[in-house]
Amino acid sequence: MSGTTVFGFCAAAAVGLGLYGLITNPQPLRKIIAFNLVGSGVFLLFGVVGRRGAAAGLGNDPVPQALVITGVVVAFSATALAIALLLRLFKAAGTATLSDAPLRADPDSPGD
């Protein structure tokens, strides 16, 4: 089993674990961390993909690296935005759950 295959399986495992966490975990903070785990898996996959370009005689394929850098920046800002929202929610509501607020209740009804 070559190195790239091992890393490929690692990427798949990270994506799978992250997806599982993102879907099943009720706490928003854990969801955010799970999203980062999926992201890391995808970036690792890009790395594996770049390594496969080495067969063409290049040391490594530069394009996936550029994509990973952009992707990391995007994932970082996504995390920052999510955590900022979470903090605001905690400040405004006192709790930070995502459980569905009753939709049909009219939050600003004058109560008639």
Place this chain on the structure above:
Amino acid sequence: MLSIAVPVAGVLLAFVLGGRWVRFVVFTIIPTMLTIVAATVLVLPRSKGPLVYLLGAWTPPLGVALRADGLSAVMLAATAVVISAVSVFAMTEFRPTTAAPRAPFAFWILLLAIWGALNTIFVGGDLFTLYVALELLTFAAVPLVSLDGRPETLRAALRYLLFALLGSVLYLLGTALLYGRYGTLDIVLLSRRVSAEPGPLIAVALMTTGLLAKTALFPLHLWLPPAHAGAPAAASAILSGLVVKGSFFILLRLWFDVMPALPGFAASQLLAALGAAAILFGSVVALRQERLKLLIAYSTLAQIGYLFLIFPLALNTSGQLDHGQALAGGLLQAISHATAKASMFLAVGSIYGALGHDRIIGLGGVARALPLSVLAFALGGIALMGVQPSGASLAKDLLLEQATSTGQWWWVIVLQAGGMFTAAYVVLVLAHALAPSDLPIALAGDAPRSRDLAALSLALCSLSLGVVPWEHYLPVPHGAALRSFGLDALFKFMLPAMGGTALAILFSPWPHRLAHSATWKTPTRGLGPLRRICLDFGGLVETGDDGLRQWSTTGIALLLVTLLLAAAMFTAN
């Protein structure tokens, strides 16, 4: 391209100049952008093929190309029109005040950011650029939901963000797989190389699911109703009219441009089946809503389902997707929905601003107090229903024609039912708004005329979309809209209108103005048992919808959709 650079420059400039100047910046950007978009639209028919701009003059395998073809030109124009009208509407609402200086500043900056992101999506020529634009769009759209900072809207925004991130990470995963196989992400290069192999098929299934999650197609819609109903009216108009179209447009690019040979019959039937389910669920739940904004949010859900009917109808005889009438019809439907839905949200916004609430039962007499708002809502709704010169009617004609010519009669039923359901919630709201009220209406706030005019102009725009000469941009037969004026057109209007009235009476659990008038008493009494069955069914659907909007069920649905799509594509190839 300037269409991206100008809004982004506007965002930066607004940040530098600060809150006082932000409206000035926005209202200098808008005419500039309108000129740029008009220039693009006018130049395109004269050039052969799409307008291409290479960033830094690098050619595609290594560089990034921006391409504007007919589809992008049409969407660029629609976006410019909707955003201009919405900013006229929001001019009075989001003025910098000393009490809350941050919300107006944020609104205008986010508006420009959304504009830039959408334009990038429309002209982006490579899958990774599209990913970045998609993320920018999400980052600009999510804070719009929670502008007022109430806990409910913050929660809605967080749900929206997390689910959108899930969608985009799936899309990115697919991108990685495609790059790994073909070594390029440029749409044109990919479309020449792509073939039916396991890796790319899985990649496409993953990307499609991710985009479906962002577009909120039926089982993946947990974030849409609270987010679209909770946002301020101007923001809802943008979110509902334009933002969901961004990911839908990428889906069109992916299916029609990147891999027109791959998807096959089963996968496209699956997408359209989800769309049909969205129409049924969205409409029934919409008819049971107590609040007007939630009703319109659920109607967006149903209309998104309508858009997905184009995928099976676009198959040609050899089972490949074809740039044809169905694509044109779908895109026209998307544009007319953008304009009509934005005008409806704006109209509801001014009704809400004037009344201080948006409960449908409490709307009696509104037509006399706020005639222009109700007129805008009615015209928007009628445009959405598909009266003769409107874009929705032309789109429906094209889709129906395509459905009969490809022999897929079951989608004809769904198309007609979709039209009836659209009519149903418009009729329901208008019946309440037009009803006379015994009590005088207490107006809580002022209603500036400019708001109603913005909503009204969007509604008129949507009504007249059918007479625009589309044939330079989309494969629409010449003069298709004007072909059948007259008795035929009247019949085509009456069918959904009558069906819609019946559906509105059957499914809405609230006391009916129509049912109480003397002429309607006898026929509605006959409907009694049927109505009870329908109400029970509606309750069932609503409970099911509540269940579907849990994270766990949505997650399972997400995995199921991915697997089914992949399986459908494997069987096709």
